[in-house]
Amino acid sequence: MSATKLTYLPVSGLGESIRYLLHYGGVEFEDExxxxxxxxxxxxxxxxxxxxxxxxxxxxxxxxxxxxxFLARRFNLTGEDEWDSLQCDIAVDTISDIGIAITxxxxxxxxxxxxxxxxxxxxxxxxxxxxxxGHLAKNDGHFVKxxxxxxxxxxxxxxxxxxGRGEADFFAERPLLKALKAKVDALPAIKAYLAKRPPVxx
Amino acid sequence: MSATKLTYLPVSGLGESIRYLLHYGGVEFEDExxxxxxxxxxxxxxxxxxxxxxxxxxxxxxxxxxxxxFLARRFNLTGEDEWDSLQCDIAVDTISDIGIAITxxxxxxxxxxxxxxxxxxxxxxxxxxxxxxGHLAKNDGHFVKxxxxxxxxxxxxxxxxxxGRGEADFFAERPLLKALKAKVDALPAIKAYLAKRPPVxx
Numbered sequence: 118m119s120a121t122k123l124t125y126l127p128v129s130g131l132g133e134s135i136r137y138l139l140h141y142g143g144v145e146f147e148d149e150x151x152x153x154x155x156x157x158x159x160x161x162x163x164x165x166x167x168x169x170x171x172x173x174x175x176x177x178x179x180x181x182x183x184x185x186x187f188l189a190r191r192f193n194l195t196g197e198d199e200w201d202s203l204q205c206d207i208a209v210d211t212i213s214d215i216g217i218a219i220t221x222x223x224x225x226x227x228x229x230x231x232x233x234x235x236x237x238x239x240x241x242x243x244x245x246x247x248x249x250x251g252h253l254a255k256n257d258g259h260f261v262k263x264x265x266x267x268x269x270x271x272x273x274x275x276x277x278x279x280x281g282r283g284e285a286d287f288f289a290e291r292p293l294l295k296a297l298k299a300k301v302d303a304l305p306a307i308k309a310y311l312a313k314r315p316p317v318x319x
Numbered sequence: 320m321s322a323t324k325l326t327y328l329p330v331s332g333l334g335e336s337i338r339y340l341l342h343y344g345g346v347e348f349e350d351e352x353x354x355x356x357x358x359x360x361x362x363x364x365x366x367x368x369x370x371x372x373x374x375x376x377x378x379x380x381x382x383x384x385x386x387x388x389f390l391a392r393r394f395n396l397t398g399e400d401e402w403d404s405l406q407c408d409i410a411v412d413t414i415s416d417i418g419i420a421i422t423x424x425x426x427x428x429x430x431x432x433x434x435x436x437x438x439x440x441x442x443x444x445x446x447x448x449x450x451x452x453g454h455l456a457k458n459d460g461h462f463v464k465x466x467x468x469x470x471x472x473x474x475x476x477x478x479x480x481x482x483g484r485g486e487a488d489f490f491a492e493r494p495l496l497k498a499l500k501a502k503v504d505a506l507p508a509i510k511a512y513l514a515k516r517p518p519v520x521x
Contacts, residue, residue, distance in 0.1 A: 164450075165447075166446070178405065179409060180408065180409045180413065182412060186408055187404075187405045190404070191401070199389065199392055200378070202392070203389045206382065206384075206385035207380075207381060207382045211382065217419070227432075230429075245367075248366075248367060
């Protein structure tokens, strides 16, 4: 079997959920973290000019959420039937909306516009985390029927990004999201990973 | 079985690919198209305060791409194995990036900022459609091994939005994307739908 290699920036962002899933699945892999300068050099050779990219069983996988879903199927993290798979997908899309809201303001270069956008984004994130919290309340603290599924890992990664961006307060009023993040981080394989993870700013 | 009902705005946007898939799958459904004013009234009762929402077999489905993937599995439009499913997901995420690029500038209220954003978005869309065209060239004109899969429908819907936004030119230099859109639109169930579809501005 070919070597497995994940290439991404030295941040949480779109790559962390893939790292979590690979560790959870017990896959030996090279966790390559490249600088933005190195990314600029490699850009023309990347499938869409961007990372994360995962080399897996001789194939080149890209689009972060697609990679996560593929790994989730491999590791039986999509629940029991088509309805559970749907719940996973809806949860991940909703968590991704948090990521999109963050990107919307951190990439704005005009300072005044950035301030307004950040305020709007934080309102949106507050709304989304409230909805997610409500969903966990009805599903025994997980996204699907009290079971571990792949949105749990995607949440843990977005949580890392938000806390890194200085928005830890969001989770002060979201005890179930906070507990789920802690539960994922306490899984033996994840705990071992986090103990040796290089610092990720966000 | 409960009645099937899709609720969305009277545009293509995030709802059209769901409409296409429901028609392809031969599902009898109410195609409810509500005004923005009506949406504002219903907002508090919608799962995430937004549409599209699909009532299907007694359940309320939301998040447009999650709905499409669910229907795709039902109608055997995800290919033959996990790798085909992955290809479908990657293609859909890439097509969705076009939608995100469009949203990025059409929602900008500052005219000057909008102009700059539109230029950046069109560059991005040009890049993405070039990549998608290249992918079709290697897969016999479809996204997965010359077979009809669900990204074909998602493409047809985004195509409708781009043309409606006055960006038809994109496809002048993308003969394979154009041919695939025409192929989807010529499927008997889709042809019948398009013949009676109310006008969609974009």
